[in-house]
Amino acid sequence: MATTTASVPTEAPAYDNQDSTGTSQPAAQSPRIAALKAAFPLTVPICMGFLFLGASYGMLMGTKGFSFVWPMCMSAFIFAGSMEFVTVNLLLSAFNPIAAFLLALMVNARHLFYGLSMLGPFKGLGWKRPYLIFGMCDETFAINSSARIPHGVDRGWFYLWVTLFNQSYWVIGATIGGLIGSHLDFNTDGLEFVLTALFLVIFLDQWLGGKHRERLSAVIGVLASLACLVLFGADDFMIPSLIAMLVLFMVLRPYLDTLKSDAAAGDDTAANVCNNDDRPVATAAADAKEERQS
Amino acid sequence: MTMTIWQGVLTVVAVVIGTMLTRFLPFIVFPESKQPPRLVEYLGSVLPYAMTGLLVVYSLRNTPILTGSHGVPELIACATIVLLHCWKRNMLLSIAGGTIVYMLLVQLVF
Numbered sequence: 553m554a555t556t557t558a559s560v561p562t563e564a565p566a567y568d569n570q571d572s573t574g575t576s577q578p579a580a581q582s583p584r585i586a587a588l589k590a591a592f593p594l595t596v597p598i599c600m601g602f603l604f605l606g607a608s609y610g611m612l613m614g615t616k617g618f619s620f621v622w623p624m625c626m627s628a629f630i631f632a633g634s635m636e637f638v639t640v641n642l643l644l645s646a647f648n649p650i651a652a653f654l655l656a657l658m659v660n661a662r663h664l665f666y667g668l669s670m671l672g673p674f675k676g677l678g679w680k681r682p683y684l685i686f687g688m689c690d691e692t693f694a695i696n697s698s699a700r701i702p703h704g705v706d707r708g709w710f711y712l713w714v715t716l717f718n719q720s721y722w723v724i725g726a727t728i729g730g731l732i733g734s735h736l737d738f739n740t741d742g743l744e745f746v747l748t749a750l751f752l753v754i755f756l757d758q759w760l761g762g763k764h765r766e767r768l769s770a771v772i773g774v775l776a777s778l779a780c781l782v783l784f785g786a787d788d789f790m791i792p793s794l795i796a797m798l799v800l801f802m803v804l805r806p807y808l809d810t811l812k813s814d815a816a817a818g819d820d821t822a823a824n825v826c827n828n829d830d831r832p833v834a835t836a837a838a839d840a841k842e843e844r845q846s
Numbered sequence: 847m848t849m850t851i852w853q854g855v856l857t858v859v860a861v862v863i864g865t866m867l868t869r870f871l872p873f874i875v876f877p878e879s880k881q882p883p884r885l886v887e888y889l890g891s892v893l894p895y896a897m898t899g900l901l902v903v904y905s906l907r908n909t910p911i912l913t914g915s916h917g918v919p920e921l922i923a924c925a926t927i928v929l930l931h932c933w934k935r936n937m938l939l940s941i942a943g944g945t946i947v948y949m950l951l952v953q954l955v956f
Contacts, residue, residue: 593938594937596938597937597942600945622854625858626858629862630858630861630862630865631865632865635861635865639857639858639861642857642861643854643857643858645848646848646849647849647853647856648857649856649857649859650860652857652860652861652864653861653863653864654864655861655864656860656861656862656863656864656868657864657867657868660864660865660868660869661868663865663869664868664871664872665893665897666869666897667869667871667872667873668872668886668889668890668893669890669893669894669897670890671872671873671878671882671886671887671890672887672890674878675878676878681873681878685870685873686866686869686870688869693897694897694898694901697894697897697898698894698898741949741953742945742948742949742950742952742953743945743949745923745944745945745948746945747905748902748905748906748920748924749923749927749941749944749945749948750941751901751905752902752927752928752944753927753931753937753940753944755898755899755901755902756927756931756932756940757931757935757937758894758895758898760932762895765892767895769892769893769896770895770896770898771899772892772896772899773896773897773898773903774899774900774902774903776896776900777899777900777903778903786907786908789907790904793900793903794900797893801888801889801892801893805885805888808888808892809888810891
């Protein structure tokens with residue numbers, strides 16, 4: 553539907569300037585170390601959450617009679633928390649790999665939207681890119697998609713460290729859990745809340761740092777999923793929520809699509825060029841005006 | 847385990863393939879050598895905000911509203927996080943504060 557190329561220049565400054573500036577600066581330390589220092593603090597809460605949840609998962613498998621090799625390999629290769637808990641039950645029921653495959657698609661359908669969000673940021677990252685995609689669990693996506701990477705820090709290495717740290721925490725937690733089985737006496741009730749807290753804090757950061765477009769997007773995410781949670785229940789609301797969000801974003805596109813109005817704001821003739829897909833000139837001009845005011 | 851080792855390994859492999867398909871599919875359909883359609887760029891610019899909202903709801907989805915503690919510990923802990931974060935804007939402080947409040951509430955009060 554959008555065949556125009558007028559929007560190309562607007563996308564470039566968002567992502568593409570960091571690699572070049574990063575290397576041209578008088579770097580006192582290698583880009584790897586600088587990125588590590590920027591990335592590690594953001595993963596500390598995930599460390600607590602993943603060591604704990606990973607260990608619970610490993611212990612669960614231990615109590616079901618699996619060797620620690622199972623949680624170790626499953627946490628390394630599946631690396632999608634909720635799906636690993638589901639897989640424990642699959643392993644204990646009748647052999648049906650097709651059903652397991654389809655269930656994994658359903659449970660993890662939200663990753664499709666993570667991918668769409670990271671098409672731009674992961675562009676041009678070479679050998680790091682496949683691993684970044686492989687390791688993009690909820691928490692890694694939440695950090696990588698929301699972090700304001702400091703100026704001069706290499707974006708590829710930043711993403712890589714976040715992904716690698718998070719996966720290490722999970723695999724280490726699951727392996728330790730598998731090794732100790734069920735011999736833990738520390739009262740950890742409620743520790744799992746650390747991951748809820750992480751998502752809420754990232755949500756607040758996005759909210760406080762956003763303008764009305766970002767806030768409206770956030771509200772759509774919350775309301776669509778809350779409505780689907782009430783309608784479909786805790787086990788089945790994910791896919792309806794994703795569909796509801798998609799529909800709402802299509803309907804609200806004239807109000808939310810600022811890339812288009814940025815281009816229009818820059819040049820009045822550009823407004824006409826951008827506009828040949830699906831809306832009248834007046835709307836685009838109005839959006840552009842609104843953008844300039846805000 | 848009722849299945850053999852190899853059946854178990856195959857089940858895990860099926861789950862890995864399903865999971866990885868959901869992660870790689872957008873990058874396969876819209877390769878980096880080509881400019882993605884404007885619609886996809888638009889979705890990529892608004893979805894991160896919506897997905898964080900969805901993850902907040904997702905992580906609270908099993909909160910018992912009508913039974914048990916009626917979600918009061920979750921509500922108090924979330925309110926603590928919002929207040930702490932608006933006050934100090936320190937990610938670690940907000941997360942640690944909220945989690946400690948929640949643990950104290952579920953272990954000692956409710």
